[in-house]
Amino acid sequence: MSYNQLYINGQWLTPKNGQTFSSIDPSNEQEIAQVAAASVEDAELAVQAARQAFDQTDWSQQPKQRAVYLRAIAQEIRQQLDQLAEIEVRDNGKPLPEAVWDIQDAAGCFDFYADLAEQLAENQDEQIPLSDERFSSVVCKEAVGVACAIIPWNYPLLMAAWKVAPALAAGCTLILKPAEATSLTAMELGRIAEKVGLPAGVLNIVTGIGSEIGPYLTAHPEIDKVAFTGSVPIGKQIMQSAAHSVKNLSLELGGKSAFIIFADSDLDAAVEWIMFGIFWNQGQVCSATSRVLVEQAIYPELLKRLAEAAQKIKIGQGLEADVKLGPLVNAKQYQQVMNAIQQGKQDGVTLMSGGKRPAHLAQGYYVEPTIFMDVPVEHPLWTDEIFGPVVAIRAFETEQEAIQLANQSIFGLAGAVMSKDMARCQRVAGKLRAGIIWINCSQPTFTEAPWGGYKQSGIGRELGIWGLENYLEIKQITSYDSDQPWGWYNS
Ligand code: NAP
Ligand code: MG
Numbered sequence: 001m002s003y004n005q006l007y008i009n010g011q012w013l014t015p016k017n018g019q020t021f022s023s024i025d026p027s028n029e030q031e032i033a034q035v036a037a038a039s040v041e042d043a044e045l046a047v048q049a050a051r052q053a054f055d056q057t058d059w060s061q062q063p064k065q066r067a068v069y070l071r072a073i074a075q076e077i078r079q080q081l082d083q084l085a086e087i088e089v090r091d092n093g094k095p096l097p098e099a100v101w102d103i104q105d106a107a108g109c110f111d112f113y114a115d116l117a118e119q120l121a122e123n124q125d126e127q128i129p130l131s132d133e134r135f136s137s138v139v140c141k142e143a144v145g146v147a148c149a150i151i152p153w154n155y156p157l158l159m160a161a162w163k164v165a166p167a168l169a170a171g172c173t174l175i176l177k178p179a180e181a182t183s184l185t186a187m188e189l190g191r192i193a194e195k196v197g198l199p200a201g202v203l204n205i206v207t208g209i210g211s212e213i214g215p216y217l218t219a220h221p222e223i224d225k226v227a228f229t230g231s232v233p234i235g236k237q238i239m240q241s242a243a244h245s246v247k248n249l250s251l252e253l254g255g256k257s258a259f260i261i262f263a264d265s266d267l268d269a270a271v272e273w274i275m276f277g278i279f280w281n282q283g284q285v286c287s288a289t290s291r292v293l294v295e296q297a298i299y300p301e302l303l304k305r306l307a308e309a310a311q312k313i314k315i316g317q318g319l320e321a322d323v324k325l326g327p328l329v330n331a332k333q334y335q336q337v338m339n340a341i342q343q344g345k346q347d348g349v350t351l352m353s354g355g356k357r358p359a360h361l362a363q364g365y366y367v368e369p370t371i372f373m374d375v376p377v378e379h380p381l382w383t384d385e386i387f388g389p390v391v392a393i394r395a396f397e398t399e400q401e402a403i404q405l406a407n408q409s410i411f412g413l414a415g416a417v418m419s420k421d422m423a424r425c426q427r428v429a430g431k432l433r434a435g436i437i438w439i440n441c442s443q444p445t446f447t448e449a450p451w452g453g454y455k456q457s458g459i460g461r462e463l464g465i466w467g468l469e470n471y472l473e474i475k476q477i478t479s480y481d482s483d484q485p486w487g488w489y490n491s
Helices: 040-056 063-079 081-092 096-122 156-170 184-195 210-219 232-243 267-283 296-312 331-346 399-407 422-431 464-469
Strands: 006-008 011-013 020-025 030-036 125-128 135-143 146-150 173-177 203-205 225-229 248-252 258-261 291-295 350-353 370-373 390-396 414-418 436-439 472-480
Touching (some): 006 040, 040 203, 040 210, 063 156, 096 156, 096 464, 146 156, 146 210, 156 173, 156 184, 156 225, 173 210, 184 203, 210 225, 210 232, 258 267, 258 399, 267 296, 267 390, 267 414, 291 399, 331 350, 331 390, 399 422, 422 436
Parallel strands (some): 146 173, 146 225, 173 203, 225 248, 258 291, 291 390
Antiparallel strands (some): 006 203, 020 030, 135 472, 350 370
């Protein structure tokens, strides 16, 4: 399959400068495809195409028709499930069952927003009561305009779906810029859009180098909205760049989420959810519960069980049977995670388990599931997002201390709490300063529920109705219904 063209205005175009970059399979470090590297001129073509489709067609006026396209995309994704999942494994490294979840969720996301597009068609205008009866006012919601969606590499097709589906449902047109490390399924989405006959210019996909085309797109005066998922530093740059034209902006950024385990918890369940919370998708998860706080009474026993369980996780190439941990996405991410581990070791933080490349895997960006214990609260292992299979654990004595430690972070994406005492779980959930709280679990994510963070974890919410509202403007239409003169001038 070839990936050396861009999908712009319903056509496959070779980048103006003819440039490509290579996408690699992180399990063997081999190139799997040459991917088109859009230049600023190509990005401009995509903006013009999206602008024209928004301004000069009735795309934004046809919610029912949009729902039909969204359902067709969902259906086509499901039909291509096996191929898409395999591409995702090869490009990103994740284990196949997780790639299958992603692709199924991506299809589900398109169906979900198809339903919301239909609801938009039905509840167009809302009459609102006014304090002055001489006037009447209706409120309607309409598409924000041309959107630019920039996504990371950890859930390639799913992150595309989280933005493309609600944007299209809302009636926006858009430009999608996938992450360099994992562009392939985004281009497959372009082929699917073409196959289902999505009108030209509605969805444009430009692969390329973020630092080259990103600033151009995010500052572009003809783009109305930027939706970004990625790191905090790039999120801050995008805020600045979008400020020039005061764009509508939503940001889904990083996290360092805490998981509080009380002593009355079932230890097997605690081990299972702690591991899932930090090791699934190799820990490259924005909401990963990478800080674990364990009540002192069970701390030694839980640590022992956790280390035993972590050592049993099967590590390997994502298509191999029973593999739970694949390679990290690329050399840069591998180096970053290894550096964080190295720093922990150098600073004398206690390494309980893992911390190196698995002995049987000489090639590929593999890192063992890694557990640090008694991690000091000021240490980078406790404060910084590592975005790898590395968990920092420490004990706590009181509920109040656990809450205080959990909230002591620049991030506020997620948090989790485990206890048999539901009243306590609810109390703690209410006090955690984060946008997503899990009780007696960690990570399950639902298209219906809002997703996003407090503090430096972002602005706005994706998914659910909130995800649609990200792409809608609110308009009031107020009329003066009285026969009487207004009388400001002529009273
Ligand atoms: P990243 O380096 O911030 O990159 C994200 C995207 O931005 C990529 O497509 C990247 O392109 C592009 N980009 C790079 N420089 C840019 C610029 N100056 N202007 C505009 N776009 C630019 O993040 P990442 O390493 O891909 O992803 C990991 C981060 O994403 C983590 O911090 C994680 O927590 C966060 N994340 C958050 C969520 C959430 O829902 N909150 C979900 C997933 C991930 P290139 O790939 O070409 O550099
Ligand atoms: Mg790749």
